[in-house]
Amino acid sequence: xxxxxxxxxxxxxxxxxxxxxxxxxxxxxxxxxxxxxxxxxxxxxxxxxxxxxxxxxxxxxxxxxxxxxxx
Numbered sequence: 001x002x003x004x005x006x007x008x009x010x011x012x013x014x015x016x017x018x019x020x021x022x023x024x025x026x027x028x029x030x031x032x033x034x035x036x037x038x039x040x041x042x043x044x045x046x047x048x049x050x051x052x053x054x055x056x057x058x059x060x061x062x063x064x065x066x067x068x069x070x071x
Contacts, residue, residue: 006032019053026051026058037063 026032035050039057051058 022051032058034060037061 032050035058037059039059039061040055042055043057045052045057048060049057050060
């Protein structure tokens with residue numbers, strides 16, 4: 001495989017059909033090009049949110065750097 005990308009695998013019982021439809025619409029517009037990170041922090045939907053869900057967000061923000069331990 002060349003380049004970078006993501007693949008989604010159907011997992012029966014763990015999918016939310018409405019989120020799946022929203023994701024399909026978002027990816028059909030631009031292939032997910034503007035997405036830079038997956039946010040798991042609780043936050044209100046903002047301009048950098050490409051696709052915002054409950055407890056997650058595909059974001060245009062650059063990924064956080066560091067070890068996550070405050071270092």
